[in-house]
Amino acid sequence: MDNVSNVPQHVAIILDGNGRWAKAKGMPRSYGHVQGGKVLEDILVDADDIGIRYLTVYAFSTENWNRPADEISALMGLLKNYLKTSIKKCMKNNVRCRVIGDKSGLSEELQEAIAKMEEATAGNTGLTFTIAINYGGRDEITRAVKKVAAKVESGELKASEITEKMIADNLDTFDMPDPDLLIRTCNEQRISNYLLWQCAYTEFYFTPVAWPDFNREELLKAVEAYGNRTRKFGGLKT
Ligand code: IPE
Numbered sequence: 070m071d072n073v074s075n076v077p078q079h080v081a082i083i084l085d086g087n088g089r090w091a092k093a094k095g096m097p098r099s100y101g102h103v104q105g106g107k108v109l110e111d112i113l114v115d116a117d118d119i120g121i122r123y124l125t126v127y128a129f130s131t132e133n134w135n136r137p138a139d140e141i142s143a144l145m146g147l148l149k150n151y152l153k154t155s156i157k158k159c160m161k162n163n164v165r166c167r168v169i170g171d172k173s174g175l176s177e178e179l180q181e182a183i184a185k186m187e188e189a190t191a192g193n194t195g196l197t198f199t200i201a202i203n204y205g206g207r208d209e210i211t212r213a214v215k216k217v218a219a220k221v222e223s224g225e226l227k228a229s230e231i232t233e234k235m236i237a238d239n240l241d242t243f244d245m246p247d248p249d250l251l252i253r254t255c256n257e258q259r260i261s262n263y264l265l266w267q268c269a270y271t272e273f274y275f276t277p278v279a280w281p282d283f284n285r286e287e288l289l290k291a292v293e294a295y296g297n298r299t300r301k302f303g304g305l306k307t
């Protein structure tokens with residue numbers, strides 16, 4: 070265990086730069102995604118070791134369907150394999166793995182792999198590892214609003230009775246705390262439709278390191294930077 074104080078309970082990561090990393094090596098983008106998948110397997114164990122309780126990673130956005138078909142199928146294939154092969158690692162490390170996003174937009178095969186991974190690891194009590202696939206914050210909020218609106222339509226609820234908690238309870242992350250720290254790799258400094266509702270008061274950390282080069286040391290740097298910050302929630306500093 071590393072000697073870090075004030076460890077964030079929930080860390081979200083926008084893993085970015087797989088394509089640029091591969092290109093810089095004269096390799097196809099898919100090579101970057103393969104390497105990025107390996108990093109993801111290791112970072113699980115590191116996050117748990119550091120004392121992080123929730124790790125939520127962005128693997129495929131609702132906007133990533135705009136990429137070329139061959140890249141999409143390479144990514145989907147990798148995700149399916151990843152879910153199958155990392156069950157062992159999750160079981161060994163007591164990790165509960167789940168997927169957020171609109172699963173209905175994914176292939177049946179991928180949906181099955183997700184269900185198997187979620188079922189197999191449901192009883193684990195260590196790190197909660199969440200993978201966002203076909204995930205968009207706006208889509209998630211829209212789906213939540215539809216569920217609440219259905220209750221209004223059926224007469225179960227009045228529009229004036231809708232609360233923030235009702236929206237939050239209908240998000241894919243209903244049973245998780247909001248992220249304390251959001252990390253984005255490879256020099257990009259935007260949120261790209263990730264956890265829009267949940268990141269209302271999250272601390273952001275940006276690094277030039279591309280995701281395939283990310284490792285325990287980089288994670289520790291981000292966690293240490295977080296540890297030196299003062300969280301604020303609109304009030305006065307305590
Ligand atoms: C992140 O790397 C992985 C996904 C978005 C699926 P990118 O594929 O976005 O790589 P860059 O940003 O083009 O380098």
Ligand code: IPE
Pocket residue numbers: 083084085086127128129130133257259261
């Ligand atoms: C965000 O990365 C989505 C994922 C990491 C899955 P992108 O590379 O798709 O985002 P933009 O297009 O640069 O904002």
Ligand code: MG
Pocket residue numbers: 085086087
């Ligand atoms: Mg990118």
